[in-house]
Amino acid sequence: MASIQTSTASVSQLAAPVAxxxxxxxxxxxxxxxxxxxxxxxxxxxxxxKRSRINFSSTLYSRLVRSALDSLDKRDTSAIDxxxxxxxxxxxxPDCLTTESLTTILTVLSQHVSRLDNRAVTPLIxxxxxxxxxxxxxxTQFIKSYSxxxxxxxxxxxxxFSSISKILISSFTVKSxxxxxxIHKTLKYVIQISPASFSTLPLILRRNFPNKNAPKExxxxxxxxxxxxxxxxxxxxxxxxxxxxxxIIKLDVELQNEIDDVDDEDLNAALxxxxxxxTDSDSNNNNDDEGNETNFPELANEHLLPQSPNLSDKxxxxxxxxxxxxxEVESELLHEEGDDEEYNLEIEGxxxxxxxxxxxxxxxxxxTEKSFTEIGLEExxxxxxxxxxISIFRTFILPTHYTRCVQxxxxxxxxxxxxxxxxxxxxxxxxxxxxxxxxxxRIKAMQYVCSFMAxxxxxxxxxLLTVMKYLMSWCNEYVTExxxxxxxxxxxxxxxxxxxxxxxxxxxxxxxxFRDLKxxxxxxxxxxxxxxxxxxxxxxxxxxxxxxxxxxVLIFARIVQKVDMCYCFSIIDKNKRERxxxxxxATANSESSLNRFERKQEFLDLEAYFPFDPLMxxxxxxxxxxxxxxxxxxxxxxxxx
Numbered sequence: 305m306a307s308i309q310t311s312t313a314s315v316s317q318l319a320a321p322v323a324x325x326x327x328x329x330x331x332x333x334x335x336x337x338x339x340x341x342x343x344x345x346x347x348x349x350x351x352x353x354k355r356s357r358i359n360f361s362s363t364l365y366s367r368l369v370r371s372a373l374d375s376l377d378k379r380d381t382s383a384i385d386x387x388x389x390x391x392x393x394x395x396x397x398p399d400c401l402t403t404e405s406l407t408t409i410l411t412v413l414s415q416h417v418s419r420l421d422n423r424a425v426t427p428l429i430x431x432x433x434x435x436x437x438x439x440x441x442x443x444t445q446f447i448k449s450y451s452x453x454x455x456x457x458x459x460x461x462x463x464x465f466s467s468i469s470k471i472l473i474s475s476f477t478v479k480s481x482x483x484x485x486x487i488h489k490t491l492k493y494v495i496q497i498s499p500a501s502f503s504t505l506p507l508i509l510r511r512n513f514p515n516k517n518a519p520k521e522x523x524x525x526x527x528x529x530x531x532x533x534x535x536x537x538x539x540x541x542x543x544x545x546x547x548x549x550x551x552i553i554k555l556d557v558e559l560q561n562e563i564d565d566v567d568d569e570d571l572n573a574a575l576x577x578x579x580x581x582x583t584d585s586d587s588n589n590n591n592d593d594e595g596n597e598t599n600f601p602e603l604a605n606e607h608l609l610p611q612s613p614n615l616s617d618k619x620x621x622x623x624x625x626x627x628x629x630x631x632e633v634e635s636e637l638l639h640e641e642g643d644d645e646e647y648n649l650e651i652e653g654x655x656x657x658x659x660x661x662x663x664x665x666x667x668x669x670x671x672t673e674k675s676f677t678e679i680g681l682e683e684x685x686x687x688x689x690x691x692x693x694i695s696i697f698r699t700f701i702l703p704t705h706y707t708r709c710v711q712x713x714x715x716x717x718x719x720x721x722x723x724x725x726x727x728x729x730x731x732x733x734x735x736x737x738x739x740x741x742x743x744x745x746r747i748k749a750m751q752y753v754c755s756f757m758a759x760x761x762x763x764x765x766x767x768l769l770t771v772m773k774y775l776m777s778w779c780n781e782y783v784t785e786x787x788x789x790x791x792x793x794x795x796x797x798x799x800x801x802x803x804x805x806x807x808x809x810x811x812x813x814x815x816x817x818f819r820d821l822k823x824x825x826x827x828x829x830x831x832x833x834x835x836x837x838x839x840x841x842x843x844x845x846x847x848x849x850x851x852x853x854x855x856x857v858l859i860f861a862r863i864v865q866k867v868d869m870c871y872c873f874s875i876i877d878k879n880k881r882e883r884x885x886x887x888x889x890a891t892a893n894s895e896s897s898l899n900r901f902e903r904k905q906e907f908l909d910l911e912a913y914f915p916f917d918p919l920m921x922x923x924x925x926x927x928x929x930x931x932x933x934x935x936x937x938x939x940x941x942x943x944x945x
Contacts, residue, residue, distance in 0.1 A: 417460040451490040465501035476529035477522040574654040662921040676720035719762040754809030755914040758816035790845040808852040811860040853912035
C-alpha cells in the first residue's frame with residue numbers, strides 16, 4: 305500500500321520489485337502435475353510469469369489511477385501529470401505503457417467519468433485521444449475499452465464531442481470501412497448520445513477530406529467510410545454526397561487543366577497508365593479507339609467533309625492574313641528546346657489524377673448499384689438518394705465549366721430505370737426554359753439535354769420523340785415571335801443565343817439518332833415532320849448555320865444531304881464568304897486580331913460543349929459503356945439501301 309501512496313514515482317519503478325516477488329511466489333507449481341500434463345516446468349513458469357505480470361499491472365494501474373483522482377481533491381496534480389507523461393511516451397520507449405495497462409487505465413477512468421470534469425485532467429484526456437489506437441485494432445479488448453471510454457466521456461461531458469469526432473473521422477483515410485467497424489460503432493453511439501452537437505459534424509467531415517494531392521488510397525478509404533457513415537447517420541446524406549461530388553469536381557477540373565497542355569499521343573499513354581487494373585492486349589486496343597473519340601471523330605479525315613467549290617485552298621485553310629511562317633517555325637523550335645522534365649511531370653500528374661478519378665468513380669458506381677434497382681426504388685432508398693443527387697447536380701455540377709468525368713455519375717444512374725431518365729430530362733428542361741435562371745446555366749442545361757439524348761442507349765423512342773417535339777415547338781414559337789427583330793440594328797445576334805443553343809442541340813441529336821427518327825410504318829417519312837422543321841429553321845433570318853458550332857453544322861449538313869432531307873452547303877459557303885470578306889475589310893482597316901476573331905464568331909457565348917463525349921477513364925468507361933452510344937459514321941451504303 306505504501307507504493308500506491310508514492311504516486312509521484314515512476315510506474316515502472318513501482319512495478320519492478322513487486323512484480324518480481326509476485327512472479328516468484330505464484331510460479332511454484334507441482335512438478336507432478338506438470339509431468340502428468342506433459343508440459344515442461346520451464347514452459348509453465350514462463351506462462352505463469354506472464355499471467356502474473358498482467359494481473360499485477362491491472363491491479364497496480366487500477367489503484368494508481370484511483371489514487372491520482374483522489375489526489376485531485378487535495379489539489380495535487382502530480383500523479384495525474386505523471387500518468388499523462390507516461391501515456392505520451394513513444395512506443396519505442398522502455399517505459400511506455402502496454403495495451404493491457406492502458407486498458408486498465410481506460411476502464412477505471414470510464415468508471416469515474418464524473419471526476420474528469422476538471423481542468424487538471426484535461427491534458428490526460430487529450431493524451432488518450434492522441435494515442436495511436438489504430439495500431440491496435442486487432443486487440444479486441446483494448447479497442448472495446450477505448451471505445452467505451454470515448455462514449456462514456458461524451459455522455460458525461462458533451463463538450464468533448466467535437467474532439468472525439470475529429471479523432472474518429474480522421475481515421476477514415478487509414479483503413480477501409482470493413483477494418484474500421486469498431487470505430488464506426490463508437491462514432492454511431494457518440495452521435496446518438498449527443499444529438500445537440502450533431503451540427504459540428506459537417507465541418508469536421510469537410511476539414512478531414514483528403515485534398516486532391518493526397519494518395520489515391522487515402523481518398524478512396526475516406527469516401528468508403530463516409531458512405532458507410534450514412535448507414536447509421538442518414539441525416540448527413542446531403543452533406544456527405546455534396547462533399548464527394550465537390551471533391552470529384554476538383555479532381556476533374558485539375559485533370560482537364562493538365563490535359564490542355566499535353567500531346568494526344570502522350571495523353572493516351574498517361575490515361576492508360578492511370579488505371580491499376582490489367583487487361584489483355586486486345587481489350588486495350590479496342591478501348592484505345594473508343595477513348596480517342598472526339599465529338600465527331602470523322603472530322604479528323606478531311607476527305608470525309610464536303611469540299612467548298614467556291615473557296616480557294618488558301619482561304620479555306622485559315623483566316624489570319626498576318627500569318628508568318630518564320631514565326632511559326634521559330635516557335636516550334638523553342639517548344640522542342642523546352643523543359644522536358646516539366647513536361648514529364650505534367651504526364652505523371654495526368655496519370656495520377658486519372659487513376660484517382662477512375663477509382664472514386666468506380667466506388668460510387670458500386671456503392672449506388674443496389675439503390676437504383678426496382679427493389680431499391682420501391683423501398684424508398686433509391687428515390688431519396690436520387691433526389692439528393694439531382695439537387696447536388698443542379699447546384700454543383702451543372703454550373704461548373706467544362707467537366708469531363710463527374711457528370712457520368714448521373715449519366716449512369718438515371719439509366720438504371722426509365723422513370724429516373726424522365727425525371728432527369730424534366731429537370732434539365734426546366735432549367736433550359738426557366739427565364740429566372742442565368743443564361744449560362746440555361747445554355748449548359750441544353751447542352752446536357754442534347755448530349756444525353758444522343759448518347760444514352762437506354763433512352764426509349766417515346767422519350768426521344770417527346771423531348772424533340774417539345775424543343776421543336778419552342779423553336780417554332782420563338783421564330784414566329786422574334787424573327788422580325790433580326791436586322792433591325794437594335795443589338796447583336798447574341799440576343800438569340802438560346803435559340804441557337806436549342807437548334808444546335810437538335811442538330812446534334814439528329815446526327816446521332818437520325819436512323820431512329822424515320823417513321824416505323826413508313827421509312828420514307830420523318831417523325832415530327834423533321835424535314836419541314838429543319839428546312840424552315842435553316843431558311844429563317846436567324847441563319848443558324850452561321851452561328852452554331854461549325855463542326856456540328858458540317859456533320860449535320862453532310863448527313864441531311866445524304867438522307868435527302870435538305871441541302872445546306874450553299875448557305876454554308878455563303879456564310880464563309882461573308883465572314884472572309886468581313887475579315888479582309890477588318891485587316892485593311894488594321895483591326896486587332898481579337899476583333900477579327902469576333903467578326904468570325906460574332907458572339908462567343910455559345911460553346912460547343914457536349915458533356916457526355918467519350919469518358920477518358922479506362923475502367924469506369926467499361927461500366928458506363930453498356931448504356932452508351934458510340935459515334936457511327938454515316939455509311940454511303942446506308943443511303944443506297
